[in-house]
Amino acid sequence: MKRRTKEVEISAELDREMEISTGDEVLDHLLKTLLFYMKRQGKITATSDLRHHLWEDTGILLGKLIKEETSERKINRYGSAVFPMDESLVLAVVDVSRPYFVSDLKPEEEEEGFSLTLTEQFLGALSRSLEATIHLKQFRGGNAHHLIEAGFKSLGMALGEALQNSERVESTKGGLA
Numbered sequence: 001m002k003r004r005t006k007e008v009e010i011s012a013e014l015d016r017e018m019e020i021s022t023g024d025e026v027l028d029h030l031l032k033t034l035l036f037y038m039k040r041q042g043k044i045t046a047t048s049d050l051r052h053h054l055w056e057d058t059g060i061l062l063g064k065l066i067k068e069e070t071s072e073r074k075i076n077r078y079g080s081a082v083f084p085m086d087e088s089l090v091l092a093v094v095d096v097s098r099p100y101f102v103s104d105l106k107p108e109e110e111e112e113g114f115s116l117t118l119t120e121q122f123l124g125a126l127s128r129s130l131e132a133t134i135h136l137k138q139f140r141g142g143n144a145h146h147l148i149e150a151g152f153k154s155l156g157m158a159l160g161e162a163l164q165n166s167e168r169v170e171s172t173k174g175g176l177a
Helices: 025-037 051-070 116-130 144-162
Strands: 002-005 008-014 020-023 042-048 080-084 088-095 099-101 132-140
Touching: 002 051, 008 051, 020 025, 025 042, 025 051, 025 116, 025 144, 042 051, 042 099, 051 116, 088 144, 099 116, 116 132, 116 144, 132 144
Parallel strands: 020 042, 099 132
Antiparallel strands: 002 008, 008 042, 080 088, 088 132
C-alpha cells in the first residue's frame, strides 16, 4: 500500500522481511518494535518534508493497511498487554471496531528524538485509520525513550492479540461497526 501527498511518500507491506527505512531513526526503531511485538514482519519506506508529517502519515498508512488485511475475517477484536521497560510500566488496551485514542504517557526526562507529540500524532492517526480504540495507561515512567518504547511494545502485543482470528463476530450486535 502507498500514500503519496505533497508532504510524504510512504510505502508499506506486511509479512515481508523486516525492513524499515523512514529517514527517522526513532520512528524506524518504534515501527520495528511495534511490528515485532505484533508478531509480524513488514517493509516500510518513506520520505517526507517534516517529522510531523512523516509520523502522522505513517500512522495513517499502517492503520489502513492493517484494516484492509483484516476486513474480510473475524478477529478477536480486543487485546491488552502490560509491558515493563526499566523504570517504565505501560498498559495498552485496544478494541478494533471504532476510532478513539487516549494516552496519559508523560515522560519525566526527555531524550533526543523521542517526542511525545510525534508519538501521539502517530498513534492517533493509527487509531483513526485502523478504526480502533487505543488506550495507553502509564503506571510508572521516567525516561522518554523507555516510556514511549514500553507503550509501543504493549500496543504491539495488544494489537497482535486483537487481530488474531476468531470463530465468531465479537459483538452482540452481529458486526463491529
